[in-house]
Amino acid sequence: MDVELIFKVAAVGIIVAVLNLVLTRAGREEQAMLTTLAGLIVVLTIIVKEIANLFAVVKEVFGL
Amino acid sequence: MTSTIAILGVLTVAAAAAVLLKTQRPELGFSVTVLTCVLILSVLILRLTPLLETVETLFSELPLSWEYGSILLKGLGICLLTQTAADSCRDAGESALAGKAELTGKITLLALSVPLFKEVAALAAAMIGGEGVGG
Numbered sequence: 001m002d003v004e005l006i007f008k009v010a011a012v013g014i015i016v017a018v019l020n021l022v023l024t025r026a027g028r029e030e031q032a033m034l035t036t037l038a039g040l041i042v043v044l045t046i047i048v049k050e051i052a053n054l055f056a057v058v059k060e061v062f063g064l
Numbered sequence: 065m066t067s068t069i070a071i072l073g074v075l076t077v078a079a080a081a082a083v084l085l086k087t088q089r090p091e092l093g094f095s096v097t098v099l100t101c102v103l104i105l106s107v108l109i110l111r112l113t114p115l116l117e118t119v120e121t122l123f124s125e126l127p128l129s130w131e132y133g134s135i136l137l138k139g140l141g142i143c144l145l146t147q148t149a150a151d152s153c154r155d156a157g158e159s160a161l162a163g164k165a166e167l168t169g170k171i172t173l174l175a176l177s178v179p180l181f182k183e184v185a186a187l188a189a190a191m192i193g194g195e196g197v198g199g
Binding site: 002003005006007009010012013014016017020021036039040043044046047050051053054055057058059061062063064 | 074077078081084085088089091092093095096098099100102103105106109110112113116134137138140141142144145
């Protein structure tokens with residue numbers, strides 16, 4: 001079980017939240033939005049890999 | 065037992081992380097939830113494999129073909145995947161999408177059990193037809 005992945009996603013979330021806060025305070029709303037988008041894309045890339053893994057496991061075990 | 069406790073601990077920690085993230089970035093909190101669900105489900109299904117083999121062995125003692133058992137197992141797999149997808153959608157506040165996920169599962173299960181329906185229908189028709197011809 002890759003527990004590190006969960007912590008990785010949580011860390012990305014915290015970093016993005018802090019960056020968003022700082023950039024918004026500095027008056028750079030566009031860059032704050034782009035940071036959010038980049039964080040979301042990174043996290044989704046991790047998740048999609050794991051979902052594909054889950055589908056492969058289910059297909060193998062249940063013979064779908 | 066150790067693995068069970070580890071899974072429960074991971075779930076609790078992930079819930080804390082999701083709650084922490086949801087205040088600032090709801091979409092990343094949702095991502096933590098989905099990732100945890102997927103990881104735990106993979107682990108659980110891998111733990112289920114030996115039990116399914118036992119069920120298959122027990123089934124082979126019955127005077128039934130394994131075809132029926134395999135249809136049941138496929139149904140179980142589809143249910144697990146559908147439930148996970150629907151729960152994730154509902155967590156994100158999209159109950160309409162969750163309903164569609166459940167509908168997908170229902171239709172797939174129906175398509176999966178069509179051969180069984182056909183067999184029962186053929187049996188019933190043979191019994192009725194046999195009565196009619198014999199009488």
